[in-house]
Amino acid sequence: MKLEELSRDTLIKLTEMYARNWQTLDGLWFGNVEREYGLEAAVKLDLKNWERQSVIEAQRIKKALGLHEGGLSSIIRGLSFMSWQLTSPSFTIDEESPNRIVFYYPRCAVQEGRKKQGKQVFPCKTMKTTLLSNLARVIEPRASVRCLACPPDPHPDEFWCKWLLTMDRA
Structure with a gap:
């Protein structure tokens, strides 16, 4: 076959399953490195992975969706289709204008899972800043990303x- x-429904289910499989692999990898x-x-090695993986994924999303310097909304569109975003709780847009978007994650499967397991909060600020900055650079090079708060x-x-x-740049 x-x-x-x-x-269409089967394709959506498969896409969600593959995204979940990817998240499972990432989580198992991180957990094994953290235990060992x-x-x-684990954070140091995870950052090395995300430095490269986020660029590759952003390039693939840009090509698949035809995103070409379409302003901040094109970054948000690309973000919506990142593999880890497909099954995780999504972000909420707090403010939106052509030159400024503020968004946040009301839930985080990784942090909530760690909390449930009695583990300390994952300090993801550097990794997430890298991921979002790479996504922005690939899809809309005139944009910049700033963290307002992140563990x-x-x-x-x-x-x-x-x-x-x-x-920042016209």
Whole structure:
């Protein structure tokens, strides 16, 4: 059987399953490194992976969706289709204008899972800043990303992390 022969619903289910499989592999990899070498080493190696993986994924999304310097909304569109975004709780846009978008994640499967397992919060600020900056650079090079709050930063109960996208260069 070929993908072209599958129904739309089946394709959506498969896409979600593959995204979940990818997240499972990422989580197992991180957990194994953390158990063997500690959280600091796991975070360091995870960052190395995301530095490269986020560029590759952003390039693929840009090509698949035909995103070409379409302003901040094109970054948000690309973000919506990143593999880890397909099954995780999505972000909420707080403010939106052509030159500024503020968005946040009210839930985080990774942090909530770690909390449930009695583990310390994953300090994801550097990794997430790298991922979002790479996504922005690939899709809309005139944009920049700034972290407003992300673990290990303190944050209110309403969100785990909050981000600002701006158009800095015309």
